[in-house]
Amino acid sequence: MNPTDSRAPHLDPKDRRPQRIAMLPGDGIGKDVTAEAVKVLETAAATFELPLELVHLPWDADRYLETGETLPPGALEDFRDNWSAVFIGAYGDPRVPDMKHAADILLGIRFGLDLYINLRPIKLYEARYCPLKERRERDVDIVVFRENTEGAYVNVGGNFKRGTADEVALQDEIHTRKGVERIVRAAFDYAVAHGRRQVLMSDKSNVMRYGHDLWQRCFHEVAADYPAIEARHMFVDALAMQMVLHPENLDVIVTNNMFGDIITDLGAALQGGLGVAASANLHPGRTSMFEPVHGSAPKYAGTGRANPVGAVLSSALMLDTLGHAAAARTIEAAVADSLRQGQTTPDLGGSLTTSQVGDLLAAAVSRTPQAAGAGAGAGATRRAAP
Numbered sequence: 103m104n105p106t107d108s109r110a111p112h113l114d115p116k117d118r119r120p121q122r123i124a125m126l127p128g129d130g131i132g133k134d135v136t137a138e139a140v141k142v143l144e145t146a147a148a149t150f151e152l153p154l155e156l157v158h159l160p161w162d163a164d165r166y167l168e169t170g171e172t173l174p175p176g177a178l179e180d181f182r183d184n185w186s187a188v189f190i191g192a193y194g195d196p197r198v199p200d201m202k203h204a205a206d207i208l209l210g211i212r213f214g215l216d217l218y219i220n221l222r223p224i225k226l227y228e229a230r231y232c233p234l235k236e237r238r239e240r241d242v243d244i245v246v247f248r249e250n251t252e253g254a255y256v257n258v259g260g261n262f263k264r265g266t267a268d269e270v271a272l273q274d275e276i277h278t279r280k281g282v283e284r285i286v287r288a289a290f291d292y293a294v295a296h297g298r299r300q301v302l303m304s305d306k307s308n309v310m311r312y313g314h315d316l317w318q319r320c321f322h323e324v325a326a327d328y329p330a331i332e333a334r335h336m337f338v339d340a341l342a343m344q345m346v347l348h349p350e351n352l353d354v355i356v357t358n359n360m361f362g363d364i365i366t367d368l369g370a371a372l373q374g375g376l377g378v379a380a381s382a383n384l385h386p387g388r389t390s391m392f393e394p395v396h397g398s399a400p401k402y403a404g405t406g407r408a409n410p411v412g413a414v415l416s417s418a419l420m421l422d423t424l425g426h427a428a429a430a431r432t433i434e435a436a437v438a439d440s441l442r443q444g445q446t447t448p449d450l451g452g453s454l455t456t457s458q459v460g461d462l463l464a465a466a467v468s469r470t471p472q473a474a475g476a477g478a479g480a481g482a483t484r485r486a487a488p
């Protein structure tokens with residue numbers, strides 16, 4: 103997953119120029135959990151002397167409702183050329199029922215930056231948070247490769263006789279050979295690089311005879327290049343059942359955009375809930391985007407009940423991608439420790455607030471041995487004008 107593309111000099115971890123990261127808290131609890139991710143990132147930057155520059159971009163529903171603007175003109179090109187990463191809290195506001203700003207910003211970044219890999223780890227850090235009976239931590243350790251630029255998300259379709267009794271609606275899925283091959287290859291490359299034994303492709307090719315048949319053919323062609331990795335297939339309905347019955351038999355999963363969305367909420371439940379699930383939106387070598395799997399949970403906004411762990415683990419995925427593996431591992435270990443000790447928000451049965459969890463994770467990161475060499479001035483935060 104590490105950057106190799108020569109078009110992205112800002113991604114070379116040996117380059118000590120600041121790695122500029124756009125922090126987009128978004129709406130609802132997105133703001134609450136991003137504040138905690140910032141705390142942890144700033145602490146990691148100071149502790150490990152990372153050249154991070156976090157820039158706050160307040161592109162939320164309020165701003166959209168006031169100005170009508172979602173993504174400012176040129177924002178995607180700017181991210182692509184001048185930024186190392188983008189971090190998003192969550193988008194979604196009841197005052198914007200058509201999700202216009204969320205679609206423009208969140209899906210706009212996924213599609214516009216061609217972030218074709220949506221990597222979503224499903225990892226149980228502490229067995230008592232798993233809703234399944236008698237499961238140990240090692241039983242739930244799955245990595246989902248969700249295709250992120252095609253499928254049912256392309257917004258292709260239309261209405262005919264809209265609003266009449268004869269109304270027709272078409273909503274197309276698009277699957278391309280190039281798009282399917284590259285996500286399948288990414289899953290196999292990950293399996294090889296991370297010592298995983300199996301890649302399972304999931305589709306509905308028994309019903310979706312064109313699009314998902316392309317997935318079948320591409321999967322078998324690519325799998326032939328990886329003889330050491332077991333290639334499996336499962337229809338997505340059967341996979342949903344197996345995730346609940348036998349998660350221990352699952353390893354790396356690759357699937358289309360919509361199925362990946364659905365099975366990763368199920369996966370989040372296996373980990374203890376949406377509050378702990380993290381994700382990375384990647385195109386190796388290019389500016390990538392990181393976000394928790396959960397949404398803006400409006401009912402919890404500003405209440406201190408939002409679990410910041412999914413956001414903090416997403417920031418660890420970001421540091422890993424930016425070449426700061428030790429800092430990423432330290433953050434993940436701090437999270438695992440806090441979960442084992444029951445230092446959690448109420449969704450996991452604890453009594454801590456969002457910011458108390460962030461404080462204790464930041465404190466744990468600052469206590470690592472590297473803290474002795476903490477460099478002054480690292481990890482500056484700058485606030486951009488709205």
Ligand code: NAD
Nearest residue numbers: 192193194195376377395396397398399400407408409449
């Ligand atoms: P949601 O993920 O916001 O919340 C569903 C439920 O999960 C919440 O009511 C809460 O009980 C729990 N939950 C989620 N995150 C939590 C956290 N960090 N801590 C504790 N509990 C948590 O999903 P939803 O209610 O279906 O959607 C709300 C809005 O968010 C909608 O506008 C939706 O479109 C949007 N959404 C955005 C994203 C994103 O920005 N990536 C993802 C999913 C949904």
Ligand code: IPM
Nearest residue numbers: 193194204208209363395397
């Ligand atoms: C997710 C979300 C998004 C998706 C929505 C908010 C567009 O559910 O990131 O999982 O469907 O991809």
Ligand code: MN
Nearest residue numbers: 363364367395
């Ligand atoms: Mn989702």
